[in-house]
Amino acid sequence: MDFIPIDYETLRLIWWALLGTLLIGFAIMGGMDLGMGALLPAVARTDDERRVMLNLQGPTWEGNQVWLVLGGGSIFAAFPPLYAVSFSGFYLAMIVILFALILRPVGFKYRGKITDPRWRSAWDWALFIGGFVPSLIFGVAMGNALLGAPFNLDTTLRPSYLGNFFGLLSPFALLCGLVSLSMLIVMGAVILAARTEGAVAERAARYGQWAAVTAIALFALAGFWIAFGIEGYVITSAIVTDLPSNPLSKEVMREAGAWLNNYGQYPWMMIAPILGFAGMAGAAIGIKARPGALTIISAALGVLGIVATAGLSMFPFLLPSSHNPVASLTVWDATSSHLTLFIMLIATAIFLPIIIAYTSWVYKVMSGPVTNSSLGKNPNAY
Template sequence: MTNIPLDYETMRLVWWVLLGTLLIGFAIMDGYDLGVGALLPFVGRTDEERRVLINLVGPTWEGNQVWLILGGGAIFAAWPALYAASFSGFYLAMITILLALILRPVGFKFRGKVADPRWREAWDWALFVGGFVPALIAGVAVGNVLLGVPFGLDATLRPHYEGNFFGLLSPFALLAGLVSVSMCVAHGAAVIAARCEGPVAVRARRYGRAAAATTTVLFGLGGLWVAFGMDGYVVTSVQDAAAPSNPLAKTVATQAGAWILNYGRHPWMLIAPALGLFGPLLARHAMGRGASTTAILATSASIVGIVSTAGLSLFPFLLPSSIAPDTSLTVWDASSSHLTLFVMLVATVIFLPLILAYTTWVYRVMSGPVTPDSIGRNPNAY
């Protein structure tokens, strides 16, 4: 252990930042895919227009899934207690997300196999489900984490979950889900407006401006709810950030407004909610002016702000427990060993730049407008 260059506390903090980075990467890279899917039946009015939208995301959506796999892998290896508690508690919700995501490759492949308009429209709505449902459920999951999840740990640290799928659909959780949907729709619309032409781009800007404004309003309502309408969690005992992981070695209490305490201690954190509030407004303005690149950067910034706000508000909690607060999981008591985190960090330092380089190259190759003419010249088009 003495040869590890970073101490245990720092290593845990680094992996908390990395987990947040992977989740933000997924929300930005795959978020626009989800947004395009949710917009497909509305922005595309004809079969040709819908083919344009499908071919906009078709070449890159599989690569964007890497961020989801990396996030799940990071939770499994770096935060095993979080993986066990969340993946068992949110099992049906995650299955719902996976089933919806499966509709995307199936829809891409099967839609064009039959020329019947009813066949293609059915797959168009399947692709809509594949975009709307994962965005909604992901937001609902974050909302439930802020509320506290009904799980506990026994003496051997085995988690037991006492909720059900429909119990996840509380008003605040649904509000968080709608924030996620509007965020992804605005991001997808910005990408459509940047890379498509004609009526498709015009409609995308119209829907995107509405989604951006909705994101700001819903995110603001959610912030007020968190600040004044719900209890948060605070650790009431001393936690040794360098001690071996043991979620049972602390005490936790609920407290009104606890989720905003971090912003008082560290005012620089207010950058995150500011991006979440004003990023969509900048995107709305940019889409109205036809400034496509600015709109994409603004929607990306809003995603960074919204996801970061959730993480910074919760810190140091990863998964608070609503039925047994003392068993809540925090950054300091739910991680893998010091050596495991170090070995994983070395692997991440090697492979994450490769993934970023490959992704950059793919997007550069696939850049440029997607039009009916470009689809006609491509024998591999959907």
């Protein structure tokens, strides 16, 4: 369309980058809360210590979930075929994630209503599930995206999913789940070690250091497995980047080691896995002392690098099809219309900076250590 100042190919690339940014934003911001939830039983061993952890998350966790909502919304509006296949095919996995996430706000609100230790212990375990389960399953989902999902498209582009929930739990997918879990635990641990004191901070630092080392080892193992153990996907026909979306208009083949091809074609992409390793290593070193901003930034860069490595390795694929590779969804054939992408970009350019500014202000206001004494001065504490 002549009146749209940005061509279709560029808009598709912009929305692919925006989707990656939103998912990375959730992995970092939401990962703090998920990681702290997964650490709850190990780090906080008394009621006072658990209250410190809950009140560290309480003021900001809802804002952090905005990144997840924005990511899901962008998939729905910018990549409708991806939304149709993933949200229907992975339906049971999504339900499990949503159920676990719902436990978190309920746990925050109801844990302190009754002083009975059994009541509080039950909600503590609910909060642990709310952190542990999503952290694991998000990684499992990424692993299945790398392997390819068992779906097909008919001639009218109507998707049909041919797998089941337990089929998602392959060894490689579970490995990716453990990478996700360990890196999010690092995010939670560095925040706990930086903003709490005493035994909670010490335990968080210890577990965070082990989680960072584990993340490095598992990330390396996943890379080795991708290089030598699984097949990637390659477009073998001419790549058309500016026509209306039709995933069936291309030819695709599976090829061993194909997910590494982009690093040879675009060497700058190597910065992603380097950041993944370096960021986690920096977090492992920095968390030994009382961590400051540099350690938190290092952990965030590690998460960014690990998530970006998956996205850059798959480009231009969004969700390959293991059943019929031709039906695989890519950046070039699974987007909304040219006009829709442009209108959404304008809305994003207006509202995303507002969200970032508000989030920054909230974290500035809520900065500082959370201790038992500070909770005693706050009548609204959990």
